[in-house]
Amino acid sequence: MLRSFLIYLSKAGWARRLTTALPFARRTARRFVAGESIEAALQAVGELNKAGMQATLDLLGEHTQDSAAANEARLQIQQLLTRVAQSGLRSNVSIKLTQIGLKLDEALCAQHLKAILDAAALLGLFVRIDMEEAAHVPATLRLYRQLRAAGHENVGVVIQSALYRSEEDVLALLQEGARIRLVKGAYMEAHEVAYPRKKDVDAAYDRLADLMLHASIQPGLERGREGTWPPLAAVATHDTSRIEFVKRHATEIGLPKEHFEFQMLFGIRREVQTQLVQEGYGVRVYVPFGREWYPYFMRRLAERPANLWFFLSNLLRR
Numbered sequence: 363m364l365r366s367f368l369i370y371l372s373k374a375g376w377a378r379r380l381t382t383a384l385p386f387a388r389r390t391a392r393r394f395v396a397g398e399s400i401e402a403a404l405q406a407v408g409e410l411n412k413a414g415m416q417a418t419l420d421l422l423g424e425h426t427q428d429s430a431a432a433n434e435a436r437l438q439i440q441q442l443l444t445r446v447a448q449s450g451l452r453s454n455v456s457i458k459l460t461q462i463g464l465k466l467d468e469a470l471c472a473q474h475l476k477a478i479l480d481a482a483a484l485l486g487l488f489v490r491i492d493m494e495e496a497a498h499v500p501a502t503l504r505l506y507r508q509l510r511a512a513g514h515e516n517v518g519v520v521i522q523s524a525l526y527r528s529e530e531d532v533l534a535l536l537q538e539g540a541r542i543r544l545v546k547g548a549y550m551e552a553h554e555v556a557y558p559r560k561k562d563v564d565a566a567y568d569r570l571a572d573l574m575l576h577a578s579i580q581p582g583l584e585r586g587r588e589g590t591w592p593p594l595a596a597v598a599t600h601d602t603s604r605i606e607f608v609k610r611h612a613t614e615i616g617l618p619k620e621h622f623e624f625q626m627l628f629g630i631r632r633e634v635q636t637q638l639v640q641e642g643y644g645v646r647v648y649v650p651f652g653r654e655w656y657p658y659f660m661r662r663l664a665e666r667p668a669n670l671w672f673f674l675s676n677l678l679r680r
């Protein structure tokens with residue numbers, strides 16, 4: 363109930379205007395967002411690199427309403443890629459297709475995506491396409507495949523274990539040599555398309571992780587290119603039971619640690635991130651930044667009620 367309400371608020375214009383006007387909300391969001399500028403984000407990545415972790419940078423923004431905004435987002439992402447390459451930091455970039463026009467016109471979005479991948483390829487960088495609401499999954503996979511078929515190797519996708527369709531998607535994508543980030547799924551979906559119960563989402567997560575780890579055994583798929591390119595399998599979760607399952611299973615099938623990586627969000631379970639690095643696993647942290655932090659922040663509140671109580675109790679104490 364609470365989760366659905368917060369996800370609803372994440373999309374409500376009135377709630378966005380109200381929350382983003384509160385200086386306190388902005389400060390609280392800083393727990394999950396590296397800052398509003400590229401400089402702040404690069405500094406956060408530098409600190410992660412020093413701590414032995416790689417990063418993926420996300421210029422916040424989604425559900426762009428007009429083609430001028432989609433064009434502007436594309437230019438800013440290209441600028442971000444240039445800055446990452448110049449900095450020499452170990453990071454790649456994650457993008458959302460609705461930020462570059464997916465909801466406006468699929469062909470326009472394809473053009474922007476191509477321009478971004480071209481720019482990234484020249485700089486030797488990898489781009490991950492985040493997965494958004496279930497309604498966007500078919501078009502997202504279609505555009506991913508279109509660009510792969512056109513020769514773009516420097517791109518990967520995200521699969522959500524919450525969706526019934528994901529097992530079929532993973533099997534097909536692994537056949538195609540796709541680099542996949544596995545997540546549980548951050549959106550509220552209808553029971554017709556997604557498991558309503560958390561335990562089923564978790565069980566599906568383990569099944570899909572198992573498929574991805576098996577596919578990663580082949581040599582040549584190890585962690586590559588100074589941390590900017592991810593391996594085939596990226597296991598993105600803060601759930602220690604899922605993490606333990608992956609560690610145990612990888613050991614059982616003899617999969618070297620270099621053939622997969624763990625991914626976590628900036629500011630969440632830092633102690634687990636550090637512990638994994640100490641154990642010799644690859645860890646990549648997703649570092650969001652920019653002014654469009656509201657929907658991202660609300661999804662993080664929705665994931666864990668304790669975050670919401672922290673936010674509200676601090677608000678009331680002011």
Ligand SMILES: Cc1cc2nc3c(=O)[nH]c(=O)nc-3n(C[C@H](O)[C@H](O)[C@H](O)COP(=O)(O)OP(=O)(O)OC[C@H]3O[C@@H](n4cnc5c(N)ncnc54)[C@H](O)[C@@H]3O)c2cc1C
Nearest residue numbers: 492493545546547548598599600601625626627648662665
């Ligand atoms: C690197 C990365 C990229 C992602 N990309 C996408 C994407 O493209 N599309 C998409 O739909 N989703 C994405 N997600 C979000 C994902 O789908 C989940 O919503 C999110 O990771 C929470 O699920 P969990 O696997 O951590 O498990 P959960 O069972 O939700 O959480 C396990 C434990 O982790 C801790 N935890 C989890 N979330 C929080 C939080 N917000 N604040 C504090 N503690 C928390 C808690 O201790 C919790 O008990 C991404 C997640 C990561 C880590």
